[in-house]
Amino acid sequence: MGWRPYAKEGLHPVPTCPAMNRICWWNIIATALWGSLLGLVLPACSPEEEPASPLDLTPYELEVPAHFPYPDIPEDNVLTEARVELGRRLFYDPILSRDRSISCASCHKQHLAFADDQPISPGIAGRLGFRNSPTLANVAWLNEVNKDGGVIRLDLQATVPLEDHAEMDFQGILAAERLKEIPLYRALSLRAYEREPSTYVIVRALAAFQRTLISGAAAYDAYLQGDEQALDPSQQRGMELFFSDRLQCGSCHGGFNLTDNSYRNNGLYEQYEDHGRFRITGDPMEMGAFRVPTLRNVALTAPYMHDGSLPDLDAVLDHYASGGSNHPAKDTRIQGFSLNAQEREDLILFLQSLSDPAFLSNPDFGPLD
């Protein structure tokens, strides 16, 4: 799962025909001369062969729920219609994997809130990595990406699955070569970034699309926005328990995205095979610490935890109720508690109220064509 920064590429925008610059005119004249020698005249840049694709910065209007902050969008990757469309096509296209068998969507499925139902999702040739596929809902608000925060910008994250042996096992440069052969991708790439397809373009376009994957229309959101009927009495009791001092779930899973984005050891194991945040910081107090995940759409993202080891929400509640395993780095809030049957049901119904059906079926997030 190592990631390395991609090499800077010396790519230049290619002059396209409508600009009618000198290079183009010379092409046309030269082609006409050669063509007349051969008895046929072909314009160098006929619209069919080389689609006109000047940079198109038509902004993409992000629909941010009123009770969410506006996400930070990097200046070098502002959201445009062309970037989002390119990213969306790439997200669903197995062309990015070595054997053309796996796309991002193989492990991040829209109907499962862009997570997967496998403990560990297979990559190419059935290879298994070591972590559970997380939801991509609201990744626009992540400063640090992956469960250990090992990637510092969403715009770089895609190099990890692209190059990981157990995921797509490919290279950005080779993927870009494939895309250059396809007129639609070439045109979209020029429209989106004024560049030929490259690693630079692929990772940024994927990030642009993923920033549009916003989930903020669950029953819980309607309740927060003043519709008191949106949660039934059982769900409201579950919500109170969730945020109570006794359970303290909300102290880590709080805020608009039901996470404080901190890294915590929640007591899953006495010894962690996956060292989590420790891999990045080397700090023993971060051994077995993972980023507190959002609980949005959590009812759909089973199995749970970094390794997919807990099969359902009942198992998650059993884990927290037990107080977890003894580990020196375990967060002090994981102490254990007891729940009666009614409380357990209330809590689970509350967690289900975090599902956002509109997100799961939003046609803008599905494949094109």
Ligand code: HEC
């Ligand atoms: C073989 C399954 C698989 C494929 C294919 C895959 N992912 Fe993932 N994805 C994962 C897993 C597992 C993680 C967790 C990685 C970690 O924490 O180290 C992850 C993490 C992520 C994250 C970080 C989310 C977070 O909460 O930190 C993003 C963003 C992401 N993937 C996007 C993509 C994109 C874009 C592609 C296609 C280029 C892709 N993934 C392909 C399995 C996959």
Ligand code: HEC
């Ligand atoms: C000290 C912070 C903390 C507290 C308190 C806490 N959690 Fe968590 N929670 C985490 C962390 C960290 C993870 C991810 C652990 C991992 O990936 O192995 C997690 C994972 C989860 C998951 C799995 C999500 C997924 O997508 O895999 C659920 C569900 C969950 N917690 C619910 C709760 C509930 C319910 C409570 C209260 C009973 C609670 N949490 C209390 C930190 C906390």
